[in-house]
Amino acid sequence: MSKLGKLLKRIYCAVLPKSEDLEEVLSLNAKADLAKLFFFADKTREKFCGNGIVLRGIIEFSNFCQRDCFYCGLNKNNRKLQRYRISKLKLFNAVKYLVSCGIQTVVLQSGEDLALDAAWLGDLIKEIKSNFNIAVTLCVGERKARDYKIWRLAGADRYLLKIETSDEKLYSSMHPRMDFKNRLNCLRVLKELGYQVGSGNLIGLPGQTLKNIAQDIIFFKRNDFDMIGIGPFIAHKHSQFAGKENGDVGLVLKTIALTRIVTKNAHLPATTALGSLDRDYRLEGLKCGANVLMPNFTPQAYRKLYEIYPQKRCVNEPVGACNFCMDKMAKKIGRFIDYSKADSFKGRFLI
Ligand code: SAH
Numbered sequence: 001m002s003k004l005g006k007l008l009k010r011i012y013c014a015v016l017p018k019s020e021d022l023e024e025v026l027s028l029n030a031k032a033d034l035a036k037l038f039f040f041a042d043k044t045r046e047k048f049c050g051n052g053i054v055l056r057g058i059i060e061f062s063n064f065c066q067r068d069c070f071y072c073g074l075n076k077n078n079r080k081l082q083r084y085r086i087s088k089l090k091l092f093n094a095v096k097y098l099v100s101c102g103i104q105t106v107v108l109q110s111g112e113d114l115a116l117d118a119a120w121l122g123d124l125i126k127e128i129k130s131n132f133n134i135a136v137t138l139c140v141g142e143r144k145a146r147d148y149k150i151w152r153l154a155g156a157d158r159y160l161l162k163i164e165t166s167d168e169k170l171y172s173s174m175h176p177r178m179d180f181k182n183r184l185n186c187l188r189v190l191k192e193l194g195y196q197v198g199s200g201n202l203i204g205l206p207g208q209t210l211k212n213i214a215q216d217i218i219f220f221k222r223n224d225f226d227m228i229g230i231g232p233f234i235a236h237k238h239s240q241f242a243g244k245e246n247g248d249v250g251l252v253l254k255t256i257a258l259t260r261i262v263t264k265n266a267h268l269p270a271t272t273a274l275g276s277l278d279r280d281y282r283l284e285g286l287k288c289g290a291n292v293l294m295p296n297f298t299p300q301a302y303r304k305l306y307e308i309y310p311q312k313r314c315v316n317e318p319v320g321a322c323n324f325c326m327d328k329m330a331k332k333i334g335r336f337i338d339y340s341k342a343d344s345f346k347g348r349f350l351i
Helices: 003-013 018-026 030-048 086-102 119-133 143-152 169-173 180-193 208-223 249-263 282-286 322-332
Strands: 052-055 056-064 105-110 135-139 156-158 197-204 229-230 334-337
Touching: 003 018, 003 030, 003 249, 018 208, 018 249, 030 249, 052 322, 056 086, 086 105, 086 119, 105 119, 105 156, 119 135, 119 143, 119 249, 143 180, 156 169, 156 229, 180 197, 197 208, 197 249, 229 249, 249 282, 282 322, 322 334
Parallel strands: 052 334, 056 105, 105 135, 135 156, 156 197, 197 229
Antiparallel strands: none
16 A cells, blocks of 8 residues: 555544644645545545535525624624625525525524624524424524523524634634633533534634644544534635735645545535635535535625625525536536435434
């Protein structure tokens, strides 16, 4: 077996992989080596997740945010951005439309909107769950345990909260007035409440090293997340990181591949950010370990206002153009779109 083959096997078989091994793979650049890595990851995906590409329809319902994360276009200091909050009725109708397209998971995402009332969202979740047989995922940032509990009791199934970087120092350097330990605590509480929990990171953050990324992958493994979103950092001109270099797509793909090899059966999306660089790289993501796509169902009028990074994919697409586009992508690589709820593969949620 080749040296790289042995290295990949060692990573695959480890209970917790070694940081140096991961760093060595992250620094590969030769075409033949990358082909080998991606092939190994693709086989791992096939073995543990099958050939279905599962869907999470996303609705971005508010772009108000109290935070000032250095990378994000929604940061509260961005006064150029017109802010919006979608009414309950419009939001419910967007969910209804998503369901009519055959999609069975909705992700309700927003900035950390101080005006987001826990009872308001709880009522909406109840309404969605009593009208449709779909999984509800929330992605609204750090909240009190009490709120997470209200939403879980209302019927929310899943929660996404990316760690962004697992390095406390790097994290603190770009999240003013935020506490890394609180983010970890939120992830713990969410797990304890029985949510299927998604996390993830950004690749190419200013100051981030390969070692940081290797540690992120170990962090994902340790926490056994149900879903892990890995995407490139894309500089936004109205953020602290304006003018910084975007994340390298090759490094994103290597991180997805390694995360697949290490975590085996976590759901890994080919993120919208991966589709929003100089061209759409989501297909490449799906070929090196990813098994999820996240079509956008935010009502047209608001889409371009949810500008976490520039040139976001599909902002001008009519709502619902997604099905056709996704089927086409799947066919191109000999896979199929799985329209089911697609719960976690971890098997803890089958009762
Ligand atoms: N307020 C929610 C949702 C944040 S937006 C929360 O805190 O979880 C969803 C994701 O967009 C973030 O987790 C972050 O990883 C990503 N994101 C933000 N700015 C970005 C940028 N400039 N480039 C790429 N991804 C970005």
